[in-house]
Amino acid sequence: TGDHWGYGIEDGPSVWHKTYPIAQGNRQSPIDIVPHQASCDPSLGPIVLNYDHCTSMNIANNGHSVIVEFDDTDDRVVIQGGPLDNPYKLKQFHFHWGGKGCHGSEHTVAGNSYASELHLVHWNAVKYGTFEEAATAPDGLAVLGIFLETGDDHRWLNMITDALYMVKFKGSVTDFEGFNPMCLLPSSLDYWTYLGSLTTPPLYESVVWIILREPIMVSEKQLSKFRMLLLTEEEEDQRIHMENNFRPPQPLNGRKFILPEV
Numbered sequence: 001t002g003d004h005w006g007y008g009i010e011d012g013p014s015v016w017h018k019t020y021p022i023a024q025g026n027r028q029s030p031i032d033i034v035p036h037q038a039s040c041d042p043s044l045g046p047i048v049l050n051y052d053h054c055t056s057m058n059i060a061n062n063g064h065s066v067i068v069e070f071d072d073t074d075d076r077v078v079i080q081g082g083p084l085d086n087p088y089k090l091k092q093f094h095f096h097w098g099g100k101g102c103h104g105s106e107h108t109v110a111g112n113s114y115a116s117e118l119h120l121v122h123w124n125a126v127k128y129g130t131f132e133e134a135a136t137a138p139d140g141l142a143v144l145g146i147f148l149e150t151g152d153d154h155r156w157l158n159m160i161t162d163a164l165y166m167v168k169f170k171g172s173v174t175d176f177e178g179f180n181p182m183c184l185l186p187s188s189l190d191y192w193t194y195l196g197s198l199t200t201p202p203l204y205e206s207v208v209w210i211i212l213r214e215p216i217m218v219s220e221k222q223l224s225k226f227r228m229l230l231l232t233e234e235e236e237d238q239r240i241h242m243e244n245n246f247r248p249p250q251p252l253n254g255r256k257f258i259l260p261e262v
Ligand SMILES: Cc1ccnc(S(N)(=O)=O)n1
Pocket: 119, 121, 143, 197, 198, 199, 200, 201, 202
């Protein structure tokens, strides 16, 4: 039992609908963002991030990505403003990436994909009692998406890439305390926003997506460390590297992606 989905030919995005029919729903993610086709909404304010008292707990390899999880028992780590009616609490962040020399972002911009994409997953703890409950509600989650482009070394990403060897195998987890994701943000919080879904099973249509327009720069060397992660467990003989763990853009179905008046 458990997750039998992946990103391969047999278990990848093109067959997810067989187990998760919502994969063919009308507000699926990711999407291709075409900037000049975006709608303007001057009433949309800036995104406000309060990650000050960050309490990261651990870093884990769940067989699909590498995830840094946060203690969401306090209400200090929040995102608000923009399209959000109330503050959402940070639960975890994780990445999606390509193979060597291949791009691996999920959202694309005018058909162009970035090397990787960081997702900071937040949940509406004002309206819902648990993350799990919020994850099935149409306004339950807010995911902040940040594009990673290859260039210079990112000085703070090293804290994450240096920990990856400790979670090489699927199912491994290790302490990772006090990491503040503020250091992973680009200089501008200009964003596009639209209503979508989780980009991996169970693909719930519960996400207010907020995609930052400015990418952060990371080096090819740092990205290569993500590809060292394995899909397989320590005791397995076969060793399959974790790469190309991204879902391609899904139909817009008449949705608009919006940017605040700049
Ligand atoms: C928590 C969670 C589960 C599945 N997928 C996502 S994602 N990739 O849409 O951020 N987040």
